[in-house]
Amino acid sequence: xxxxxxxxxxxxxxxxxxxxxxxxxxxxxxxxxxxxxxxxxxxxxxxxxxxxxxxxxxxxxxxxxxxxxxxxxxxxxxxxxxxxxxxxxxxxxxxxxxxxxxxxxxxxxxxxxxxxxxxxxxxxxxxxxxxxxxxxxxxxxxxxxxxxxxxxxxxxxxxxxxxxxxxxxxxxxxxxxxxxxxxxxxxxxxxxxxxxxxxxxxxxxxxxxxxxxxxxxxxxxxxxxxxxxxxxxxxxxxxxxxxxxxxxxxxxxxxxxxxxxxxxxxxxxxxxxxxxxxxxxxxxxxxxxxxxxxxxxxxxxxxxxxxxxxxxxxxxxxxxxxxxxxxxxxxxx
Amino acid sequence: xxxxxxxxxxxxxxxxxxxxxxxxxxxxxxxxxxxxxxxxxxxxxxxxxxxxxxxxxxxxxxxxxxxxxxxxxxxxxxxxxxxxxxxxxxxxxxxxxxxxxxxxxxxxxxxxxxxxxxxxxxxxxxxxxxxxxxxxxxxxxxxxxxxxxxxxxxxxxxxxxxxxxxxxxxxxxxxxxxxxxxxxxxxxxxxxxxxxxxxxxxxxxxxxxxxxxxxxxxxxxxxxxxxxxxxxxxxxxxxxxxxxxxxxxxxxxxxxxxxxxxxxxxxxxxxxxxxxxxxxxxxxxxxxxxxxxxxxxxxxxxxxxxxxxxxxxxxxxxxxxxxxxxxxxxxxxxxxxxxxxxxxxxxxxxxxxxxxxxxxxxxxxxxxxxxxxxxxxxxxxxxxxxxxxxxxxxxxxxxxxxxxxxxxxxxxxxxxxxxxxxxxxxxxxxxxxxxxxxxxxxxxxxxxxxxxxxxxxxxxxxxxxxxxxxxxxxxxxxxxxxxxxxxxxxxxxxxxxxxxxxxxxxxxxxxxxxxxxxxxxxxxxxxxxxx
Numbered sequence: 038x039x040x041x042x043x044x045x046x047x048x049x050x051x052x053x054x055x056x057x058x059x060x061x062x063x064x065x066x067x068x069x070x071x072x073x074x075x076x077x078x079x080x081x082x083x084x085x086x087x088x089x090x091x092x093x094x095x096x097x098x099x100x101x102x103x104x105x106x107x108x109x110x111x112x113x114x115x116x117x118x119x120x121x122x123x124x125x126x127x128x129x130x131x132x133x134x135x136x137x138x139x140x141x142x143x144x145x146x147x148x149x150x151x152x153x154x155x156x157x158x159x160x161x162x163x164x165x166x167x168x169x170x171x172x173x174x175x176x177x178x179x180x181x182x183x184x185x186x187x188x189x190x191x192x193x194x195x196x197x198x199x200x201x202x203x204x205x206x207x208x209x210x211x212x213x214x215x216x217x218x219x220x221x222x223x224x225x226x227x228x229x230x231x232x233x234x235x236x237x238x239x240x241x242x243x244x245x246x247x248x249x250x251x252x253x254x255x256x257x258x259x260x261x262x263x264x265x266x267x268x269x270x271x272x273x274x275x276x277x278x279x280x281x282x283x284x285x286x287x288x289x290x291x292x293x294x295x296x297x298x299x300x301x302x303x304x305x306x307x308x309x310x311x312x313x314x315x316x317x318x319x320x321x322x323x324x325x326x327x328x329x330x331x332x333x334x335x336x337x338x339x340x341x342x343x344x345x346x347x348x349x350x351x352x353x354x355x356x357x358x359x360x361x362x363x364x365x366x367x368x369x370x
Numbered sequence: 371x372x373x374x375x376x377x378x379x380x381x382x383x384x385x386x387x388x389x390x391x392x393x394x395x396x397x398x399x400x401x402x403x404x405x406x407x408x409x410x411x412x413x414x415x416x417x418x419x420x421x422x423x424x425x426x427x428x429x430x431x432x433x434x435x436x437x438x439x440x441x442x443x444x445x446x447x448x449x450x451x452x453x454x455x456x457x458x459x460x461x462x463x464x465x466x467x468x469x470x471x472x473x474x475x476x477x478x479x480x481x482x483x484x485x486x487x488x489x490x491x492x493x494x495x496x497x498x499x500x501x502x503x504x505x506x507x508x509x510x511x512x513x514x515x516x517x518x519x520x521x522x523x524x525x526x527x528x529x530x531x532x533x534x535x536x537x538x539x540x541x542x543x544x545x546x547x548x549x550x551x552x553x554x555x556x557x558x559x560x561x562x563x564x565x566x567x568x569x570x571x572x573x574x575x576x577x578x579x580x581x582x583x584x585x586x587x588x589x590x591x592x593x594x595x596x597x598x599x600x601x602x603x604x605x606x607x608x609x610x611x612x613x614x615x616x617x618x619x620x621x622x623x624x625x626x627x628x629x630x631x632x633x634x635x636x637x638x639x640x641x642x643x644x645x646x647x648x649x650x651x652x653x654x655x656x657x658x659x660x661x662x663x664x665x666x667x668x669x670x671x672x673x674x675x676x677x678x679x680x681x682x683x684x685x686x687x688x689x690x691x692x693x694x695x696x697x698x699x700x701x702x703x704x705x706x707x708x709x710x711x712x713x714x715x716x717x718x719x720x721x722x723x724x725x726x727x728x729x730x731x732x733x734x735x736x737x738x739x740x741x742x743x744x745x746x747x748x749x750x751x752x753x754x755x756x757x758x759x760x761x762x763x764x765x766x767x768x769x770x771x772x773x774x775x776x777x778x779x780x781x782x783x784x785x786x787x788x789x790x791x792x793x794x795x796x797x798x799x800x801x802x803x804x805x806x807x808x809x810x811x812x813x814x815x816x817x818x819x820x821x822x823x824x825x826x827x828x829x830x831x832x833x834x835x836x837x838x839x840x841x842x843x844x845x846x847x848x849x850x851x852x853x854x855x856x857x858x859x860x861x862x863x864x865x866x867x868x869x870x871x872x873x874x875x876x877x878x879x880x881x882x883x884x885x886x887x888x889x890x891x892x893x894x895x896x897x898x899x900x901x
Contacts, residue, residue, distance in 0.1 A: 063854050069869050089855035092865055096606040097849065103609075104759055108770055110854045124609070194593055196603070230510060233487070233593065244492070246507070358608055365425070 061087040066115040067095025095121045112296040117288045118198040122153040123354020131291040141310045146327040155287030157324035160254045161203040163272040169248045182222020190226040191238040191250035195369040205360045206284035220367040243267040255323040282344035393723040400743040403757030410615035434596045444522030449529025457537040459655040474674040476886035478843040479524045480587025484867045517594045523674045529574030536570035576632045586846040597621040598750035625748030685876030706858040713780035714838035721788035729796035746783040751846035776851045788833035795829020
């Protein structure tokens with residue numbers, strides 16, 4: 038009896054490895070399940086290709102890809118952060134997408150060699166409480182270091198991907214010294230307490246506990262959807278003639294270099310860069326579709342109506358470690 | 371002289387058996403991650419080490435050690451006090467109290483961390499209460515006090531279990547003798563009970579400390595930089611494997627030093643009770659004592675069991691009503707159960723040769739085998755996963771991506787738990803019984819099958835239960851090694867919690883608890899043999 042059970046167990050253990058052999062697309066996704074699932078389902082409905090979704094953190098999955106090398110079962114890698122995508126590109130984990138597909142997306146939203154493609158974009162913006170006028174002087178993210186905001190500023194912890202990517206942009210545009218001084222100033226304004234979620238920053242500003250916060254644009258509208266009367270509004274920073282513009286980051290996709298299903302993988306890229314796919318991928322999270330001519334959700338400021346920092350997305354990966362060093366040197370929590 | 375030489379020869383000869391070979395095989399498998407860590411940290415040059423030393427090590431050492439001390443202190447207070455009342459006083463609901471004190475073992479640290487950050491939010495249950503009571507915003511958990519709070523709640527049950535067991539076996543004569551000599555009850559506690567309990571307390575606290583050193587879930591949710599979290603971040607956001615290995619090496623040395631010290635202090639003192647002495651029977655509690663006991667135990671239960679349980683049930687109910695519990699969810703349950711059962715079953719077999727060898731030999735070699743196989747407990751989960759991954763990819767690539775690799779990692783990770791439980795059971799077995807079997811003509815396999823195994827059954831069951839529970843809760847290694855698309859309950863809790871989908875995280879956490887409860891019964895069933 039016992040022996041039979043044991044044999045069964047071993048058979049089960051060995052058998053499991055063979056299951057994933059059928060024709061299907063394996064996606065390593067570092068983006069929220071709830072944003073990826075609708076896209077994947079629509080793709081499967083349209084093409085009939087079955088998709089296995091393996092979710093996790095973007096960086097951990099990139100590590101996995103790297104370690105697995107030629108043995109990976111991944112066909113597609115999705116990340117919420119251009120920094121990760123570029124890092125993967127530098128470690129030559131991806132296979133460039135064909136130029137016809139890549140050309141649908143402007144060059145600054147994809148890798149130089151087309152090894153990854155930005156699919157949706159988001160802006161680093163400020164959220165302010167309408168009822169508190171002590172933030173009226175703020176025009177730039179660098180004003181967040183102003184001592185007048187002591188105790189009134191809300192930012193996330195410095196492990197957040199969007200936060201790191203934002204700091205990289207400011208570093209590229211304003212230089213290390215200014216960015217370092219800016220971080221130190223913000224550190225004085227936050228009373229040693231950072232937020233672990235962007236959504237909590239928006240909530241704290243809406244509740245009047247904080248006057249101003251640095252977030253991705255869609256968190257504001259996500260809050261407004263649930264609480265339409267919340268006294269918050271978006272403030273697009275650095276819009277003056279000589280200012281750097283809003284920091285921008287993209288979520289994107291890449292085809293694994295060792296994918297056994299290149300054809301299906303190309304189909305997926307085709308889908309997410311198509312008009313319909315772009316609309317779906319971006320709109321579930323109120324992001325900006327990267328393909329020109331596809332409109333973002335109506336409530337967000339229209340793309341093109343504001344100035345965006347002209348840092349190619351590929352740089353976000355290149356300077357990532359330098360950014361981390363700078364943040365750590367200042368000792369941001 | 372001749373006798374000594376003969377003995378040495380016999381020892382060597384006896385090791386060259388199947389049992390010896392098996393032992394060696396298990397130990398070799400267990401140290402795979404360590405070999406990986408050592409070899410990767412070799413690649414770290416002097417400048418790299420200096421960089422680590424100047425930028426990180428002092429802070430990490432301070433954070434990690436102070437956290438370990440604080441959590442150990444917290445677990446000591448909660449565990450010993452609860453165990454004392456439960457074994458020394460007869461009061462209504464005593465059996466229930468034992469259950470309540472052990473139940474926190476079913477709740478993983480990251481679930482505790484997640485639940486309390488939600489509850490202590492400005493609009494959480496506790497947060498609102500705090501605001502009405504004190505008028506200030508509720509305390510934050512993202513600091514050492516918060517992490518200590520969470521890890522103490524998640525860990526004090528280990529101390530409780532071991533101390534309660536020791537207390538229920540302690541004998542009456544010593545205490546009576548002290549009382550006759552005129553000692554007060556506090557003197558008796560300090561001079562008789564505490565020294566006798568020291569091995570149990572030390573064992574309990576060492577389990578707690580090792581859990582603190584290798585905890586990933588709570589510290590990463592609360593972003594408290596300990597060695598384990600920093601190692602994970604080095605690998606994951608900087609892709610710096612060598613620095614991660616260097617940090618791991620420091621952590622391993624730290625933990626091993628701690629283990630050796632703990633064994634050393636425990637071995638120095640032994641007390642053997644005589645078989646005839648009367649065991650202490652609990653005294654009936656006075657009405658005042660019953661109130662006090664239930665006030666204290668109730669307070670512990672409130673935070674360690676009741677609040678998390680209510681939270682899980684409420685949110686799970688929401689999920690149920692909203693029809694969010696789909697077939698996928700039952701798939702996660704099945705996956706979790708499968709991995710845990712497989713890992714626990716294989717681990718008890720793997721642990722057996724090492725445990726028996728040490729229980730019988732007690733030599734330097736057996737001792738070093740014991741330490742070598744403790745690697746799983748002193749290395750953080752992500753590092754174990756990477757070590758196994760690197761080994762499998764280099765040597766047995768066919769296995770990669772399969773379930774076997776995941777199970778292997780679990781076995782390596784929780785082997786020490788099983789060895790410990792089985793070894794202490796085997797120690798209580800007098801060699802004379804085996805010798806008798808030998809005299810009656812039983813071969814070594816027959817002896818093992820018909821004498822040794824049945825007699826240490828209690829230890830084997832405990833080992834299975836401990837490994838099952840820990841595998842069910844395991845997060846970091848599973849995250850890295852699971853086959854593609856293979857989600858377990860902890861993985862789902864992790865994903866949903868980081869997306870703040872509470873109504874999806876709660877049912878998964880609830881299933882973890884419900885799945886562990888019947889298993890837990892083995893640990894605290896009446897009349898169990900000691901673990």
